[in-house]
Amino acid sequence: MWAIETKQLTKTYGERGGCQGISLQVPRGSIFGLLGPNGAGKSTLVKVLVGLLHKTSGEATILGRPVTDVSARRRVGFLPENFRYHEWLTGEDLLRLHGVLFGLSAREMEERLDKVLNQVGLAEKRKQKVGTYSKGMQQRIGLACALLPDPELLFLDEPTSAMDPVGRKEVRDLLLQWQAEGKTIFLNSHLLSELETICDQIAVIKEGQLLYQGDWRALAKRPKQVRVVMDEAELERARMLGVKMDDVTPVAESLEDLFLAMVAGQ
Template sequence: MTAATPEPAIQVTDVTKRYGGILAVDRVSLTAAAGEVFGFLGPNGAGKSTIVKLVLGLASATSGNIQVLGRPAGSLEVRARIGYLPETFRFHEWLTAAQLLQFHARLARVPARRRAGRTAELLDLVGLGARANERLSTFSKGMMQRVGLAQALIGDPQLVILDEPTSALDPIGRREVRDLIRGLRRQGVTVFLNSHLLSEVERVCDRVAIINRGRVVAQGALSELLETQEVDVRAGPGAAEAARRALSAEAAASAGAAAASGEDAGRSGEAAAHDVQVTADGRLRIRAASDAQVAAVVRRLVEAGVPVYDVRPVGDSLEDLFVRVAETGDA
């Protein structure tokens, strides 16, 4: 007997969106599992906000299918179970913070007996409990973003879509939001996090998708996506050639093993020229497919008699991945 797989919180299948002659989203498919924190990344104009609007039903897809919490995107039943913080976090400034939350509580069909308590609880959570009765027109950008977060949570949602939730917050505020997101995950709430802050995404997200020019170019668990990593190697003379040979041999061995087991062989046995580069200070920059491949290449270097002094991972891997995607359109 196998356990039933819970339905995804968001299932976007082959979705295209055109605005007149402009192709904003091109056959995008992505899946955010229930209960996970899903990061959605991409350069400006890549199509992130369009996808968010499609998922919320604020815009309609030209083609394709979007299911949210097991129902068609945009249906009233689905929207009753979603919380949303818009990127602009603009609200009616003539309201007080408490009035805004009470209004959204009514729209979200929160029972009357719970509205006041839930409002106070959430304003305390975002650090605005003492300013509940002040008008939003007196709030700073950061405070508006905080009240926007509280607004997103007012209906006890199963899915929270946060569009740049910390763009106006100071480092302390960002940490608080990260804690809040982790708390939501512990409660089983799915969080769809659209953010430019890669460090933030890396710290809280279980899985990410990267979109570029309207297409999803990478998607998966962070650990999987970052498996293709670079290492900096300080080694003796002849290391570059030896490393290329080692990488080719290792890739060929992997391809052979895959072919024998009937799996997709993946990369060819030839190491690409850009997989091994010599930096200005004489170090080797090796781009391997996995941690295991890094270890194998180092072992082959040692076996070939090349002294290896130092091996260390290079920089912020998610940032590197993001930049590579933004520049080349390929993960």
């Protein structure tokens, strides 16, 4: 069973924008990257999947149930892109508020609170007001909120955009740890070098349409170029007589190369 499956999913604003005819399958237990230029429709798609927007047409299921089914949403965590939390609450109180809204029991709340605060590295700042957190810390508390109910499926919209390189590495390690625990992670990010390191599969959308879905590494392995290293004099001789090569290295394409080629229509 897929963690996420959509069939011809469309969400338009009036007649335009949004995303159109998206058919997507996200394997359970994968880290799946959603890529696309600004305005491609990524956030629209995520908002439909987490139930914040109603689809215009098509079908969408998460964890085998329609996106409109509240019981499916109970197993989902979400970090939105433009996170802004109640600045007057402490980190711990913000998490408690989310836990109450989620219907966690008192025992679950205590267990989960300590665990997620430790995981995102905010245990020592738990009594500090969110308004005094740095942007990176605010993103960490957002991650903690998404993780609090111990979801099976996590939607993370630009989870590391405000973090420094050390913070990004810590979050990458956390995502891999959550994957090892069996969670599916649906990641929306412009940081291609990050997606490259951790994503099993990607989907690329442009102007609301799905351009590609699958294992990007399989695409990157296509033999396209080799790098040939030659001595200057040999090069001259090669021009006249033939070729003697010192080294031939296949040049691997990066995710960025593939992405730029795809959105340019190549």
